[in-house]
Amino acid sequence: MNPFFEARRLTYQYARGPLAVRGVSLEIAPASLTAVIGANGSGKSTLIRMLAGLVRPASGEILLDGLALEKWRPRERAREIAYMPQVTVTAFPFPVVDVVLSGRSPHVPRFRLENERDRATAMEALESTGAAHLANRSLTALSAGERQMVILARALAQEPRLLLLDEPSAALDLKHRAGLMRTLARLRERRGLSVVMITHDLQLTGSLFDRILALRCGEVAAMGAPVDVLRGELLAEIYGEPNVRAQRIGGQTLVWIEA
């Protein structure tokens, strides 16, 4: 299928720092799942923040439906792209249900309040991440993993076409990791959702994702199907760690570090 979202030769430079992202291009087709991997500090988060429109690239362009991202009206863009940050720290004890409901904001007309449908959508999103039981708790009282499920639910309540996730599985236990992957697969199936997800969890990427984008020092080190990217010598190069091993067992790729 044709890509609806394109990033071309993106570059980003922090003030008085080296280039964090160098010439990265990426095309996203509908109903596709892309994993972004790479060592710490390789530019993954910066890349995804550019894709979310949070920071402007120093050079290069990002097109959504052929129109430059910064030309979109913020609220209209928010109906197409949702972003989940690595950590969310709130100063105030917002109830979980309010936080998830805030994901409906781009769909609620100005000077109106959320209606019953919005509330139903929010609760559905909360259920799909397995966090419905937290609805009336306050966000500040949750564990890191629970908080990630809530913030993911907010991104889902936004009903975007493209979901940008910055390490959503980092604080999740095995059960909720499995739940996360099932939810993403289901939404791709049902609604044609596309996902770009940063992860260090290489096991997770092998079976479900269509494509892996590997970054090394801000540059694309490899991009392709998991079978092609998850190879021992390539991973060793990407992470700068010679003892990485990878082996395919059935449909899965096993990655480990040899002591």
Add this chain to the structure above:
Amino acid sequence: MKTEPMAAPLRARLAGALALLALLLAAAVALALISGRQRIDWRSVLSDPFARTLFFRLRLPRVLMGVLIGASLALVGAALQALFRNPLADPFTLGVQGGGTLGASIAIALGWSARVLGIPLVFLAAFVGAMLAVFLVKTIASTGMVVLPGALLLAGVVVNLVSGAAVVAIQYVADPDAALRILRWMVGSLDVVGLEPVSRMFFLLAPAWIALLALGRQLHLMAIDEDTAATLGVNVARCETVVHVLCSFIVGVTVAMGGAIGFVGLIVPHAVRLMFGEDLRIVLPGSLLLGAAFLVLADALARSVLPSSELPVGAITGLLGGPMFLWLLRRRQQYSAI
């Protein structure tokens, strides 16, 4: 998976909160109008010219002044807490009032009595002072894109101290008449004669209130998380600028008229949150109403607590607000931001 029942929809909560707080405000105004050293008998207001003067020239304007300033400070406090995601932010702790007081003091010491577009220069000077204070405090506390919550408050305190010192210096240099007028502000008072200054203030403040209330949704999203607010369609940079300007303007006007009345903007939004939840679309209008009621009652107390004379209302709010600030600070483990 079991679904717990959700809290009542926002619309119902909002209506309930506003109705309750409006009633409270009406009761506070009624109580404040009858309290004071000089008891006012309703029949004599109609017949006795002295009682009428007392009521319409002094008592009523003072109570209305309390309504305007209390509403303003509490609304600004709620907006600043959301904007900076800091439960201890308010016009006083962020140095906004200090900057405004300094600006107004300079204008008075220099004898600027002119008006620009009908707005007294003293108001404008206070507005500029407040703007500069917000800008300075925010710049000092920012590292890159992050505003450090602790540094924000420390910078605010320092701006307040420096402003206070500068105001004292100005008092020494200025002529005695101007010095006396400046001194009155350091404590904050609602003394006002006649309804004209009150109505002038209302027409300056009301548009700014409405503009700030209209930003409720944006402030709500930013209070939860700034980055996600941006990806939810809020123009964060523009919203921040607008809120800074509106808050500085409102605080500038209140400071120019009532002086630096402390902690109203801290106490009131927290009380509204405890009563009606965290949603800024309730907290902002709720703070407006409760702030008015709170300051009117605090002033009624200030007028009647001593048998022979009055306390400045700033002393009452400071005595209530200081401990409240410390209590919030103690509870900071619940608020991860400080």
